[in-house]
Amino acid sequence: MEDLQRAILLASDPLANPRAKEEAIQYLTHLKENGDGWKICLQSSLTSQHLPVRFFSLQVIQEVILHRYAGLSAGDINQLRHFHYVWLTEAINSPNLEEPLKNKFSQTLVLLFKQQFPEKWPTFFTELFSLLDRGVVAFDIVLRVILTIDELVTHHDSSRSIEEMTRSNLIKDAMRLEAVPLFGKLWYQILLQFPSTAPYSALI
Numbered sequence: 747m748e749d750l751q752r753a754i755l756l757a758s759d760p761l762a763n764p765r766a767k768e769e770a771i772q773y774l775t776h777l778k779e780n781g782d783g784w785k786i787c788l789q790s791s792l793t794s795q796h797l798p799v800r801f802f803s804l805q806v807i808q809e810v811i812l813h814r815y816a817g818l819s820a821g822d823i824n825q826l827r828h829f830h831y832v833w834l835t836e837a838i839n840s841p842n843l844e845e846p847l848k849n850k851f852s853q854t855l856v857l858l859f860k861q862q863f864p865e866k867w868p869t870f871f872t873e874l875f876s877l878l879d880r881g882v883v884a885f886d887i888v889l890r891v892i893l894t895i896d897e898l899v900t901h902h903d904s905s906r907s908i909e910e911m912t913r914s915n916l917i918k919d920a921m922r923l924e925a926v927p928l929f930g931k932l933w934y935q936i937l938l939q940f941p942s943t944a945p946y947s948a949l950i
Contacts, residue, residue, distance in 0.1 A: 747790050750777065751799050758798040777806070784810045788829045792836065797844055804850040811857040827867070830855050838877060838884040852890040856898050860913070864920035871925040878935060885936065892929075 756762045756770035777783035784806050791803035810818070811826065818826075833851060837843055863870045874891060877884045900918050 747786060747793075749773070750786055750790055750803075751794055751796065753777075754799045754802045755796060758802075774802070778809065785825070788825070792829075792833060797847070800847055801850055804847065804854055808850070808854045808857060811854060811861065815861050823862075826858055827862075830858060831873075834877065834887065837887055838880045841883055843883070848887055848890055849894075852887070852894040853898070855891055856894040859895065860899050860917065863917055864924065868920075868924065871921075871928050875928050875932060878932065888932075 753770040753773045787803035787806045791800050794800050
């Protein structure tokens with residue numbers, strides 16, 4: 747993981763030696779093309795103290811889910827689900843977590859949700875909303891995830907393929923059964939726990 751971190755910091759440093767920077771970029775390109783290279787990024791996304799390292803690591807994971815999901819084993823998918831759970835539970839205890847990380851994590855989680863819900867992950871919303879009693883940061887991240895679902899899954903987009911639209915409709919039908927009652931409880935909790943001046947009230 748140290749090599750990965752060093753390469754990311756070099757590649758993102760505008761003052762780095764050009765030759766060293768090029769070697770770092772080549773290393774990162776090779777890692778992304780390597781079949782299991784993304785697994786190193788699971789750990790670096792959780793433990794690195796550097797924003798560029800954590801962001802790049804989430805980006806690699808996002809690309810795997812987006813472009814290589816069909817080739818993942820059941821063990822790989824379970825590993826991804828566990829990673830997202832651990833990342834989320836640690837994030838809600840980090841009040842100073844950077845905005846770009848919250849947004850990028852929401853995107854990776856929703857892409858996994860899009861592949862798994864409802865057939866293979868019917869408890870997604872129950873698990874997500876169970877974190878709401880963990881405080882303001884939990885509300886923040888959960889709401890980002892919900893808004894990202896609207897953006898990437900449920901919002902109508904004419905540029906999507908027929909297959910993507912069919913998948914989106916399946917998810918929306920399942921959400922009406924599984925998630926709508928939970929959404930009602932969510933908005934009620936926001937009204938109870940936060941003043942009307944809170945930014946969350948604008949979403950209700």
